[in-house]
Amino acid sequence: TLPLDVGIFNDPGGCVPRLAVVKDTIPRRMNHSDENGPLSGAQHMAAVAQGIETSWLMLCTFLVISMQLGFAMIEVGSVREAHRMTVLAKNVMDSAMSCLVFAIATRENFWESSLVLDANKETMYSDLLYHWAFCATCVTICSGSMAERTHIIGYLTHAALMAGLIFPPVAEAVWGSGGLLRPFFVNAVHQEVRYHDCAGSGVVHLVGGVAALAGNSLLGRRIMRTDELPDLDLELQPLEPASPRLPVQDTVAEDLEAPDAFRDTRCGDLVPETQARWQRRFDNAERDKAEFQPCNYLQVMGMFILWVGWYGFNAGGSLTAQPGSSHTAGLVAWNTTVAAAAGGFGSYLYLYGFRLNLDVGFLCNGLLSGLVSITACCDVSTPLTSMLIGLLAGLVVYPMASNGMRRLRLDDPVDAVPVHAASGLFGILAVGLCFPDCAALREKGLSEAQSMFCREEHHVGKQLLAQLLGGVVIIAWTFLISYAFWLLLAAAECVRALELEQVNRAQNLLRQLTGQGALSKS
Numbered sequence: 001t002l003p004l005d006v007g008i009f010n011d012p013g014g015c016v017p018r019l020a021v022v023k024d025t026i027p028r029r030m031n032h033s034d035e036n037g038p039l040s041g042a043q044h045m046a047a048v049a050q051g052i053e054t055s056w057l058m059l060c061t062f063l064v065i066s067m068q069l070g071f072a073m074i075e076v077g078s079v080r081e082a083h084r085m086t087v088l089a090k091n092v093m094d095s096a097m098s099c100l101v102f103a104i105a106t107r108e109n110f111w112e113s114s115l116v117l118d119a120n121k122e123t124m125y126s127d128l129l130y131h132w133a134f135c136a137t138c139v140t141i142c143s144g145s146m147a148e149r150t151h152i153i154g155y156l157t158h159a160a161l162m163a164g165l166i167f168p169p170v171a172e173a174v175w176g177s178g179g180l181l182r183p184f185f186v187n188a189v190h191q192e193v194r195y196h197d198c199a200g201s202g203v204v205h206l207v208g209g210v211a212a213l214a215g216n217s218l219l220g221r222r223i224m225r226t227d228e229l230p231d232l233d234l235e236l237q238p239l240e241p242a243s244p245r246l247p248v249q250d251t252v253a254e255d256l257e258a259p260d261a262f263r264d265t266r267c268g269d270l271v272p273e274t275q276a277r278w279q280r281r282f283d284n285a286e287r288d289k290a291e292f293q294p295c296n297y298l299q300v301m302g303m304f305i306l307w308v309g310w311y312g313f314n315a316g317g318s319l320t321a322q323p324g325s326s327h328t329a330g331l332v333a334w335n336t337t338v339a340a341a342a343g344g345f346g347s348y349l350y351l352y353g354f355r356l357n358l359d360v361g362f363l364c365n366g367l368l369s370g371l372v373s374i375t376a377c378c379d380v381s382t383p384l385t386s387m388l389i390g391l392l393a394g395l396v397v398y399p400m401a402s403n404g405m406r407r408l409r410l411d412d413p414v415d416a417v418p419v420h421a422a423s424g425l426f427g428i429l430a431v432g433l434c435f436p437d438c439a440a441l442r443e444k445g446l447s448e449a450q451s452m453f454c455r456e457e458h459h460v461g462k463q464l465l466a467q468l469l470g471g472v473v474i475i476a477w478t479f480l481i482s483y484a485f486w487l488l489l490a491a492a493e494c495v496r497a498l499e500l501e502q503v504n505r506a507q508n509l510l511r512q513l514t515g516q517g518a519l520s521k522s
Contacts, residue, residue: 015198015317015332015379015449054126056316061126063312064133068095068140070305075144077298078361078414080225080291083148090143090155097156098139098163102132105164113168114176130316134204135167137313141208142215144414149219154489158215158482166481167207170474174203184473185466193462195470196449198332199314201376201427202471207478209421212412214482218490221280221411224291281411292413296360303364310336310371314378318447327444328379335378336371339390343370346394354399365402365415366394372420373397373427380453381434389430397426428471432464 072091076084106113106128112121116128139159146155172179173186174197185195197203281288314336318329347366351359370390374381381389401418412418438446438454446454453463 015314015328015447057126057130060312060316061130061133063309064130064137064316065309067137067306067309067313070302070309071137071140071144073298073302073305074364075147075302075414077295077302078144079147086152087143087147090147090150090152091140093152093156094139094143094159095136097159098136099132101160101163102135102168103128105168106131111168111172111179113172114178115172131171134171134200134313135163138167138200138204138208139163141205141416141420142212145209145212145412145416146215146219147413148222149411150215158211158485161481161485162207162211166211166478167203170207170477171203174470181473181477185470188469189466190459190462192455192457193459193466194452195428195466196380196431196452196463197376197428197470198379198449199317199375201372201374201424202474204424205372205375205420206424206428206471206474209417209419209424210475210478211482213410213417213421214479215486216410216412216417218483218486219411221282221409222292222413224279224281224283224287282406282409294361299361299364303367306368307340307371310340310375314375318379325445325447327441328447328450331383332378334383335381335386336374338383339370339374339378339386339393340367341370342387342390343367343373343394343398346370346391346396347398348394350395350399361415362402365419366398368419369393369398369423372423373430375424376427377431377434379447379449380431380436382437385434389427393423393426397422425471425475428467429464432460432467 068091072088075087075091079087105111106116107123113131115131116124118124139162142158142162143155169180173181173184174195176182187194279287281292311333315329315332318325318332344363344367347363347369350366351357351362370393373389373393374386377389378386398415398418401422402415405412405415405417410417434453436450436453438450441450441454452458
């Protein structure tokens with residue numbers, strides 16, 4: 001048997017790994033000898049175990065990174081054709097930006113994350129890569145939700161904010177050993193009860209979904225194309241030339257006191273008055289259906305890529321040198337599978353019962369909602385419970401959240417907020433209602449998280465309260481920071497619009513005075 005005091009151990013708050021090497025005599029590489037001579041049999045077996053664990057972790061990391069392609073395909077399949085190249089560029093650049101910022105943010109002199117630093121403050125690069133993959137997933141959730149309306153510079157700045165300020169403290173508090181938010185997740189409700197999130201329903205998906213909601217609430221709805229609005233006269237009417245009998249000073253005073261042409265100017269509007277007549281999404285259902293046509297091929301392709309990558313997402317930290325970890329890894333993978341299938345079936349039942357049509361994008365999002373909801377409890381849930389959680393996510397949680405977004409007139413092209421925020425919150429709350437098969441797990445070997453749920457003192461109400469408190473803290477932390485950022489950009493855009501108004505008014509004055517119709521370039 002392999003030694004139990006060496007290897008990648010699971011933190012009780014989740015199954016995301018944190019390397020905890022207890023013995024100092026274990027070499028970092030699988031050499032048969034070190035500076036002190038040949039390795040003993042126990043040291044050799046420990047080195048082999050560590051190499052296997054690292055190989056498994058790297059394989060799962062590559063699966064998680066491949067999910068970026070799935071997100072890109074779903075987003076490209078959900079936006080209008082004219083914006084597809086911009087969406088792809090944002091997906092490429094937010095991965096690059098999050099990598100650079102996360103590498104800096106997790107260093108010793110910044111957040112000092114125990115997730116990627118060992119006891120000697122040295123970087124564990126396999127863990128650094130693994131947790132950056134989680135961070136990149138969290139960041140890219142915002143891309144689809146705010147597609148077609150966000151300038152790439154503003155979006156990349158927000159991506160840097162998420163990778164450097166929003167995500168690391170939450171991940172460290174839940175999966176690490178310290179951090180600013182740690183007191184809210186450990187022993188906050190009771191001395192022996194702590195928040196549990198196996199692979200990131202809250203840390204990754206709820207954070208990404210809430211950040212997307214914060215930005216979406218300030219961006220507004222997408223504007224319809226002008227070539228699709230033949231009945232609207234969008235051309236600016238030329239101003240009548242000023243009367244030659246009016247003195248210059250009277251003309252200036254009249255224009256400054258009655259700026260009617262700019263009465264409907266809003267922050268960010270480039271054309272005065274006529275902007276208010278532009279139709280936006282949700283103004284006309286028939287026009288929405290005609291213009292916002294998804295590409296179902298890309299949506300289905302992206303969904304299956306995400307489904308495959310989710311096995312690395314959930315099962316990545318479950319295989320260790322501990323007894324029973326192989327059984328736990330298989331359980332996590334199977335729970336992930338049945339929850340996804342149940343989520344897809346639940347969304348189909350909703351379509352069959354309430355819409356009487358087959359919406360492929362809705363089916364894909366229902367399946368993804370099942371995956372998001374099971375991510376927090378995939379290691380402490382039974383297959384039957386996982387199936388029920390996925391079914392509720394696809395049949396109730398996602399449809400209700402999606403309809404709520406429409407009623408609030410929040411334009412989310414890929415339904416990222418319902419899928420990730422709503423289903424993520426439901427997933428972390430479902431942890432409190434999970435009862436693992438403790439008898440079978442004891443025969444195979446319990447992980448630390450499973451041991452916590454199999455104690456006789458385990459209290460469902462206290463666990464549910466701990467999960468609720470953790471969810472509230474995640475929502476508050478993410479929303480306040482993200483909303484403040486987008487509000488700052490909105491204020492800057494408002495200032496720019498006011499400056500543009502002054503320029504346009506000066507141009508109109510010059511037209512009236514000279515009759516030339518425009519400012520000369522000179």
